[in-house]
Amino acid sequence: xxxxxxxxxxxxxxxxxxxxxxxxxxxxTTTEVAMETGSDPHSYxxxxxxxxxxxxxxxxxFENKEIQALAQWDIxxxxxxxYIFFDIxxxxxxxxxxxxxxxxxxxSTFDDHLGQGLRIPISDKAKKVSIYYSTGDxxxxxxWLDAEQTADKNHPFLFTxxxxxxxxxxxxTQDSPGIRFTYNAEVKVPSDMLALMSAxxxxxxxxxxxxxxxxxxxxxxxxxxxxxxxxxFEAISDRTGVYAEPSLLEASAYEFADxxxxxxxxxxxxxxxxxxxxxxxxxxxxxxxxxxxxxxxxFATPTILAGDRSLVSLVAHELAHSWSGNLVTNAxxxxxxxxxxxxxxxxxxxxxxxxxxxxxxxxASLTRAxxxxxxxxxxxxxxNDTKLKLDLEGRNPDDGVTSIPYDKGYFFLxxxxxxxxxxxxxxxLKNYFQGHKFQVMTTEEFITYLKTNLLSExxxxxxxVDEWIYETGIPDNLPxxxxxxxxxxxxxxxxxxxxxxxxxxxxxxxxxxxWLHFINSIPDSITAEQLAKLDEAYAFTASNNSExxxxxxxxxxxxxxxxxxxxxxxxxxxxxRRKFLTPTYKALLGAKQDQLARDIYKKARPNYHAVSxxxxxxxxxxxx
Ligand code: BES
Ligand code: ZN
Numbered sequence: 029x030x031x032x033x034x035x036x037x038x039x040x041x042x043x044x045x046x047x048x049x050x051x052x053x054x055x056x057t058t059t060e061v062a063m064e065t066g067s068d069p070h071s072y073x074x075x076x077x078x079x080x081x082x083x084x085x086x087x088x089x090f091e092n093k094e095i096q097a098l099a100q101w102d103i104x105x106x107x108x109x110x111y112i113f114f115d116i117x118x119x120x121x122x123x124x125x126x127x128x129x130x131x132x133x134x135x136s137t138f139d140d141h142l143g144q145g146l147r148i149p150i151s152d153k154a155k156k157v158s159i160y161y162s163t164g165d166x167x168x169x170x171x172w173l174d175a176e177q178t179a180d181k182n183h184p185f186l187f188t189x190x191x192x193x194x195x196x197x198x199x200x201t202q203d204s205p206g207i208r209f210t211y212n213a214e215v216k217v218p219s220d221m222l223a224l225m226s227a228x229x230x231x232x233x234x235x236x237x238x239x240x241x242x243x244x245x246x247x248x249x250x251x252x253x254x255x256x257x258x259x260x261f262e263a264i265s266d267r268t269g270v271y272a273e274p275s276l277l278e279a280s281a282y283e284f285a286d287x288x289x290x291x292x293x294x295x296x297x298x299x300x301x302x303x304x305x306x307x308x309x310x311x312x313x314x315x316x317x318x319x320x321x322x323x324x325x326x327f328a329t330p331t332i333l334a335g336d337r338s339l340v341s342l343v344a345h346e347l348a349h350s351w352s353g354n355l356v357t358n359a360x361x362x363x364x365x366x367x368x369x370x371x372x373x374x375x376x377x378x379x380x381x382x383x384x385x386x387x388x389x390x391x392a393s394l395t396r397a398x399x400x401x402x403x404x405x406x407x408x409x410x411x412n413d414t415k416l417k418l419d420l421e422g423r424n425p426d427d428g429v430t431s432i433p434y435d436k437g438y439f440f441l442x443x444x445x446x447x448x449x450x451x452x453x454x455x456x457l458k459n460y461f462q463g464h465k466f467q468v469m470t471t472e473e474f475i476t477y478l479k480t481n482l483l484s485e486x487x488x489x490x491x492x493v494d495e496w497i498y499e500t501g502i503p504d505n506l507p508x509x510x511x512x513x514x515x516x517x518x519x520x521x522x523x524x525x526x527x528x529x530x531x532x533x534x535x536x537x538x539x540x541x542x543w544l545h546f547i548n549s550i551p552d553s554i555t556a557e558q559l560a561k562l563d564e565a566y567a568f569t570a571s572n573n574s575e576x577x578x579x580x581x582x583x584x585x586x587x588x589x590x591x592x593x594x595x596x597x598x599x600x601x602x603x604x605r606r607k608f609l610t611p612t613y614k615a616l617l618g619a620k621q622d623q624l625a626r627d628i629y630k631k632a633r634p635n636y637h638a639v640s641x642x643x644x645x646x647x648x649x650x651x652x
Pocket of ligand 2: 345349367368371
């Protein structure tokens with residue numbers, strides 16, 4: 029990592045090779061001071077002065093993998109305010125002006141998770157803060173891809189991932205989910221490339237590589253996003269469409285053909301879509317998440333291009349965030365379940381509306397099994413992280429990204445739905461979203477709202493709200509999920525385990541979810557020989573469905589079914605989606621294949637985004 033340089037040393041280094049602008053700024057001094065975080069333990073921003081609007085002017089330079097930019101912030105200061113505080117991570121600050129006048133500033137000592145606080149002296153009349161800066165080599169939000177790491181292999185690519193606290197590595201910002209601002213931007217990129225942001229977007233390339241963006245709805249900084257590459261657009265409906273590299277565009281448009289139906293289903297449930305257009309971009313395979321709900325433009329992994337539309341619940345999830353998360357936002361990362369639990373609930377409701385209850389109950393059943401397994405593991409290692417309300421102070425908020433906020437959150441909401449009935453629950457949720465739009469929510473405020481607007485005392489006690497939110501583990505009133513289709517899957521698997529012969533006929537019309545349930549239910553006692561028989565009958569190793577591959581790696585690695593290893597390797601080298609990487613590397617370690625895991629990781633690591641790299645470095649005890 030490029031280490032933090034105390035101000036004077038940084039200036040001395042700048043002085044070795046000054047640019048004209050730097051020469052002019054040489055008189056500027058910075059100091060290093062101690063700084064406290066504000067009410068959000070993951071941000072140095074304080075209530076005394078807050079940002080309101082960002083005017084961002086940037087140039088994206090692929091040669092030296094750097095963004096040079098001016099972040100011009102409109103701010104609002106409280107009476108008596110003396111400073112405004114920003115968050116930065118490995119940014120090189122060239123100069124800062126307050127209402128046009130150059131000013132000195134102070135930085136806090138570097139913290140591994142938080143980066144640095146940037147303290148700028150202001151008067152309480154101050155209106156504009158202009159920060160000239162460039163990104164560093166360790167900009168954790170940015171992934172700069174060489175042409176070979178893209179689908180088409182002829183242009184480089186850049187994408188950002190700001191959630192949870194990485195926006196500060198490409199924009200000096202008040203990087204707390206509780207602080208919202210509008211923005212506009214002018215971005216210059218190489219002229220054969222398209223730039224897209226979480227804002228109004230171009231549909232085709234400009235001649236000069238300059239693009240203008242506007243985001244008139246206020247967003248928190250974790251929703252700032254940028255993507256640059258050889259990208260094309262195809263419309264799906266008047267207000268939805270898909271962006272992808274040319275070779276993936278047709279497949280992407282096919283896969284997401286139901287986008288408009290999903291938006292309509294969502295609107296019918298919980299009120300109008302508030303963001304104008306809803307588009308989706310299919311990113312290169314190193315994108316560390318399945319999807320990211322950047323407003324107006326969901327970022328998605330190409331691993332959901334299954335060819336049969338079977339993995340589109342991920343799109344329903346990111347779309348649902350347009351209400352849960354983007355409209356009503358968790359106040360801090362300790363309240364993360366308010367974003368994700370509500371979104372998983374809403375996702376299931378969209379899937380039910382578009383594809384039917386039988387389908388959404390298969391999804392719910394997979395979710396339930398995954399939750400129980402994850403919670404059992406976590407109770408041994410990190411029991412406190414099985415509470416819905418987290419305590420992440422002093423930790424990386426990324427530690428809170430587990431099944432708990434997602435799936436325990438989902439079942440908590442489902443339990444309330446089942447307790448009060450769907451009609452009352454839907455009315456409640458609709459009012460919740462509409463009544464708190466563009467606002468933040470804490471867990472405590474939510475509980476108060478729940479008591480006032482939904483649950484009677486008896487219902488509150490029956491649901492056991494406090495236990496769900498503040499205690500570890502999964503309460504024993506976890507809702508049950510019935511899936512007849514999965515019961516049939518259980519029978520086919522049981523018959524194979526008993527007889528040794530794989531039924532082909534019974535599985536002919538199975539969907540991805542039935543196969544996932546089948547693979548996930550394979551008992552630990554299975555042998556490599558039995559796995560070979562299954563593989564022969566059902567061709568799991570050869571599957572092009574990423575979910576099926578990742579699921580299949582579990583029993584096969586555990587039983588040392590060697591025929592799967594070449595696939596494991598090619599998968600891990602080409603895909604950077606953390607949800608697949610973590611269990612697969614864990615399975616290798618669990619099967620005492622440490623050396624194989626490390627050999628593969630050595631090849632794969634350069635392809636991974638910093639977010640995935642950090643997790644795998646920890647898991648594999650990797651030292652650079
Ligand atoms: N907002 C998350 C991704 C995220 C969470 C990034 C926390 C960084 C920190 C996104 O909506 C998400 O949940 N993605 C899931 C999708 C899935 C649950 C359908 C993913 O990436 O797997
Ligand atoms: Zn989510």
